[in-house]
Amino acid sequence: MSTLEKNINSATHMDAVTLHVGDLENMSSYYAAILDMDPIEEKSRGREVHRVLGRNGVPLMRLIATPDLPGVDPRQAGLYHTAFLFETPASLAATVYRAAQDTRSSFVGSSDHLVSEAFYFTDPEGNGIELYFDRPRDAWTYTGNDVDMATIYLDPNAYLQKHMDQNILNSTSIQPATIGHVHLQVGDLNQASNFYIDRIGFERTTSIPGALFTSAGGYHHHVAMNTWHSGGAGPRAATLGLAEVSILVPERNDLDLLVARLGDWEHSDNGTSIIMKDPWGTPVTVSLPGVTTEELLER
DSSP: OOHHHHSOOTTOEEOOEEEEESOHHHHHHHHHHHHOOEEEEEEEETTEEEEEEEETTEEEEEEEEOTTOOOOOTTSSEEEEEEEEESSHHHHHHHHHHHHHOTTOEEEEEEEOSSEEEEEEEOTTSOEEEEEEEOOGGGOOEETTEEOOOOEEOOHHHHHHHHOOHHHHTTGGGSOEEEEEEEEEOSOHHHHHIIIIIISOOEEEEEETTEEEEESTTOSOSEEEEOTTTTTOOSOOSOSEEEEEEEEOSOHHHHHHHHHHHTTSOEEEOSSEEEEEOTTSOEEEEEOSOOOHHHHHHO
């Protein structure tokens, strides 16, 4: 297999994140309030209700109302945060303001990461959220092959004062927003590397103590993994929180190359998506573009 074939397509990006939730209406209204996401479609499956939320008609999240599951355990493998990417500092500032105004949010902190400016919250059921804006790639710096990233204090009040735009605050729903990356809690970084780099095909971009960052096409990261709270964690028990990580690749050939990299790793292939589980039991789906809400609801 050539070097190119070992790496996932450089045009790969993240797709809608799926969460198991205990209170579907509260979680839906929360994400509607802070991110201007609207319900697009929903479907009942047994005791579960699957609801797709999106912005400008683009699916960003699927919430699965799952009765009787225990809450998120921060010591187990699962979601560290879902990161929503904005195109301008003004759009980011408006969303941060909305999130801060919602009493159901817990503000965790804010950082200048050199490659990006980021604000962190926790949703009503304990799922991490990052809201961020990328600096231009030509402003990124590198040490060897590693992109330079740091955690420098970013004053949230000063940022809002500098970038807040009332017109954007009144029209956040029409501002572009995407899933920029997903940060996971894992039990072991070597196992995580074996799956997300060797099998899925992401490339290492940098690492810090207890964390590994990977991406396609030289981005600072599409999937990050850490063991800060979850070192040694085994397969996940059924809980609220992360239910699926979704990735989009451009062509069917990319799925064929993924199957080759997976080898004997258990997976299924329906022609437009490859579905597998990572070493901790988190479902990971790699799909072609054009995933419909109907397809999301059927997973």
